[in-house]
Amino acid sequence: MDIIIAVLFASAALSLILMVYFFLDYRRHKQDWKKKMRTWYPEEKRKSAISVLGDRYDQSPSSEKLHRKLQMANVTLLPSEYIGIHVLGFLLLFVVFNMIFSMSVLVSLLITAGILGAGHFLLFYMRKNRYEERFNEQLSEICRLLSNASKSGMTVTQGIDLVAHEINSPAREEFKRMSYELKLGVPLEQVLRKVQERNASRDFQLFAATLLIQKKTGGNLASTLETMAHTLEDRKVLHQTIRTMTSEQRYISIIVPAMPVFILLMMNNIMDGFTDPLTTTPGIVIMILFVLGIILSFFLIRKITNIKV
Known part of the structure; x- marks a missing residue:
């Protein structure tokens, strides 16, 4: 009885191995045949409506200025792709500030727009001569x-x-x-x-x-x-x-301004109403001075580290 069970088990295992072998061989032949068919009868890939709109914008005269700026900054993106990244970034940052950091809708919109605008300016400012x-x-x-x-x-x-x-x-x-x-x-x-x-x-x-x-x-x-x-x-x-x-100083010019903003948002998430004093007149004045100081320090550090050879 044990011998019969062993023979049946070995036969089942061998059948499974043969089945897997023939199945893989069938898939390989099928893929080779598909490659030959694509070579003989190439199919035109269908594009989504978003891709079609992006292609139209890339070919329009209105995208030439942005395309030139991306080329001079040595950014390998099409104008439509760059705008699409900004749209996705806007939605993502709005959700982060509004849902995670518990900011109001208006404040979240203003901060998101400010970050994207500053990022757009800094990208082309820091890489304005990268192509050259x-x-x-x-x-x-x-x-x-x-x-x-x-x-x-x-x-x-x-x-x-x-x-x-x-x-x-x-x-x-x-x-x-x-x-x-x-x-x-x-x-x-x-x-x-x-x-x-x-x-x-x-x-x-x-x-x-x-x-x-x-x-x-x-x-x-x-x-x-x-x-x-x-x-x-x-x-x-x-x-x-x-x-x-000068790499340390250049990275400090980016990290140092971002740290107090991140700490402020984290404290507002931990303590309800932490940023409420900033909506008062003295708070607004302090925020304006803080932003001006960050901008001034950033440009000063970048100017000092920009050594011409």
């Missing part, structure tokens, strides 16, 4: 690529086309545009002037001037670009060292 900084950080690599291209016998136009394929963003987009314009017959000087209008940094001005002077007067372009690459790398290392040494 990222672009300038790549200039040393660009100079080295152009120098190697010149050593191998390529022209400046061919070197720019090489950089457009080898460099990463954000310089890739600029050099791709330069390469297309040069292939269409636009003079190099005019192409560089257009890029200088979009990137007015000193490093790129020096880079553009070097290319134009070497093109007009001749000379060893490879050696000049190689020397410039070493100089830009030394400047980048110095800039990163300064940012590392």
Whole structure:
């Protein structure tokens, strides 16, 4: 009897293993067939109404200014996505202040609007030159690529086309545009002037001037670009060292103003009516002075730590 039970148990276990094996094999073949069908007959993905509205806004002229600001801040978001994040942030912060911290509806709306407005301003203030900084950080690599291209016998136009394929963003987009314009017959000087209008940094001005002077007067372009690459790398290392040494002060300028606000909200959640004195005339005066002090200290700290290299 025990032998029969053991045989039946082993047969059941083997059947289960075979069933799982054939089921997984069937799923694998099914997925491969689906991939082939998608390749042969691609289906157009349906978009929701929100996505369609977002695409229309991104393509409208009213979004160009916001798109340009996001690009200069090196924020990889579409204007519709940025606005959508603000809408979700508004709803979330309103629920937090009204439900968790027990603030009134009007106060919650004002605080939420103030935080989002300040966040919008600080984002573009703190990252207003981030695009140029990222672009300038790549200039040393660009100079080295152009120098190697010149050593191998390529022209400046061919070197720019090489950089457009080898460099990463954000310089890739600029050099791709330069390469297309040069292939269409636009003079190099005019192409560089257009890029200088979009990137007015000193490093790129020096880079553009070097290319134009070497093109007009001749000379060893490879050696000049190689020397410039070493100089830009030394400047980048110095800039990163300064940012590392001043990182504590820059984070303090953000954390210190946020701490008393958080403590005030927590005390209001623990003790009912804790913020009621702030609605009186002396309380309003104190709040105004407090906000002005926070804003002044923030800009002073950022100004002191903003060391030009």
